[in-house]
Amino acid sequence: MADVRFLDATRVFHGAWRPAVDGVDIDVRDGELLVLTGPSGSGKSTLLRMLAGLEPLDRGSVLIGGKDVGRTAPDKRGVSMIFQGFALFPHQTIRENIALPLTMRKSSAKSAAARVQQVAELCGVADHLNSKPDAVGYDVRQRTTMARAIVRRPDVVCLDEPLAGSGVPLMMRGRSPIAALQRELGITTLYATCSSVDAWSIADRIAVLDSGRVQQVGAPAEVFSKPATIAVAQFLGEPGMNLVTALAEEGVARLGGLAVGLTPPQASALTGNRLVIGVRPEDLSIGAESDGIRATAVLVRDTGRDYLVTARTVVDGEESDLVVRHTNGPVPVKGESVVLGVRAGATLHLFDAGSGARLPD
Numbered sequence: 001m002a003d004v005r006f007l008d009a010t011r012v013f014h015g016a017w018r019p020a021v022d023g024v025d026i027d028v029r030d031g032e033l034l035v036l037t038g039p040s041g042s043g044k045s046t047l048l049r050m051l052a053g054l055e056p057l058d059r060g061s062v063l064i065g066g067k068d069v070g071r072t073a074p075d076k077r078g079v080s081m082i083f084q085g086f087a088l089f090p091h092q093t094i095r096e097n098i099a100l101p102l103t104m105r106k107s108s109a110k111s112a113a114a115r116v117q118q119v120a121e122l123c124g125v126a127d128h129l130n131s132k133p134d135a136v137g138y139d140v141r142q143r144t145t146m147a148r149a150i151v152r153r154p155d156v157v158c159l160d161e162p163l164a165g166s167g168v169p170l171m172m173r174g175r176s177p178i179a180a181l182q183r184e185l186g187i188t189t190l191y192a193t194c195s196s197v198d199a200w201s202i203a204d205r206i207a208v209l210d211s212g213r214v215q216q217v218g219a220p221a222e223v224f225s226k227p228a229t230i231a232v233a234q235f236l237g238e239p240g241m242n243l244v245t246a247l248a249e250e251g252v253a254r255l256g257g258l259a260v261g262l263t264p265p266q267a268s269a270l271t272g273n274r275l276v277i278g279v280r281p282e283d284l285s286i287g288a289e290s291d292g293i294r295a296t297a298v299l300v301r302d303t304g305r306d307y308l309v310t311a312r313t314v315v316d317g318e319e320s321d322l323v324v325r326h327t328n329g330p331v332p333v334k335g336e337s338v339v340l341g342v343r344a345g346a347t348l349h350l351f352d353a354g355s356g357a358r359l360p361d
């Protein structure tokens with residue numbers, strides 16, 4: 001077991017116009033499940049590969065258990081890396097799949113068999129050792145993935161999009177046994193995923209990357225409730241946060257009929273005269289408030305539990321679409337005029353339009 005530190009970790013691919021991983025500083029605690037998330041191409045896989053020693057660093061360092069591993073060969077780092085999908089070989093049994101990292105290292109057959117049995121029991125797949133992956137459920141396949149990841153007693157496990165292409169329905173991902181097993185085993189784990197739903201449901205903490213840079217690191221609830229940048233606000237949540245650019249004049253920005261007053265620290269943190277106002281779909285309501293945001297319903301989608309209403313409004317002469325999660329009251333029809341209000345107690349998220357950074361609360 002070990003903690004992991006990235007210090008100014010940077011990787012620039014040959015011919016690239018910007019670093020794939022750009023000055024990343026992240027501390028991963030011993031035994032923690034840290035989910036690296038962010039859009040495709042944000043640098044998650046490259047960062048994991050740098051930790052595993054499969055990709056060099058152009059600047060900065062990576063420490064495992066306090067030791068700089070820059071000059072340590074990949075197989076001596078104590079990092080186990082699981083690539084996209086379950087990456088289980090379909091023609092091999094669960095036993096052979098788990099044993100693979102040992103057979104590749106030419107461990108003795110006897111000690112390998114004993115170790116496979118041990119981790120299979122630990123991971124709850126001992127009853128399936130003679131089955132092929134296709135013959136078992138997704139739960140067993142994920143447990144097998146984890147068993148294979150820990151069979152060589154690594155200090156750190158890296159999982160790169162383990163659920164991608166696995167056919168695991170989105171709604172079942174929160175119950176991923178990978179996360180439950182990780183907690184039981186207490187092994188330091190970095191888990192990369194493009195899915196904010198996966199990140200939200202399994203992480204101890206999440207680190208959001210965008211264009212190779214760390215945008216924010218924190219507990220999922222903390223990052224969701226106080227996104228540090230526009231990129232984080234956009235990325236987390238399903239559907240994502242509504243973001244509308246508005247002009248700040250004399251300490252007030254207007255979102256339709258809604259006046260948003262800026263505190264002095266917020267006003268002085270602005271780098272220009274524009275800010276971005278963020279409001280989550282669940283924080284908007286469709287009502288009759290006269291001082292709300294006048295809009296026209298352009299799309300109404302029945303989710304089965306509620307309605308997602310897309311309403312078009314004009315802010316500072318520009319059209320903006322706002323999505324409202326509508327839970328009760330009459331459902332507007334396409335083309336109907338509506339007035340949107342911000343629910344009592346809801347948070348408006350304010351960002352500087354120039355830098356993308358959150359304004360002080």
Ligand SMILES: Nc1ncnc2c1ncn2[C@@H]1O[C@H](COP(=O)(O)OP(=O)(O)OP(=O)(O)O)[C@@H](O)[C@H]1O
Pocket residue numbers: 013014016020038039040041042043044045046047193194
């Ligand atoms: N071997 C490589 N050579 C050149 N560019 C690369 C290489 N690997 C990755 N990149 C680029 O580096 C950037 C980061 O890619 P990376 O795969 O790390 O992102 P990611 O967040 O893991 O994306 P995804 O979720 O799609 O895998 C991208 O712009 C990608 O095109």
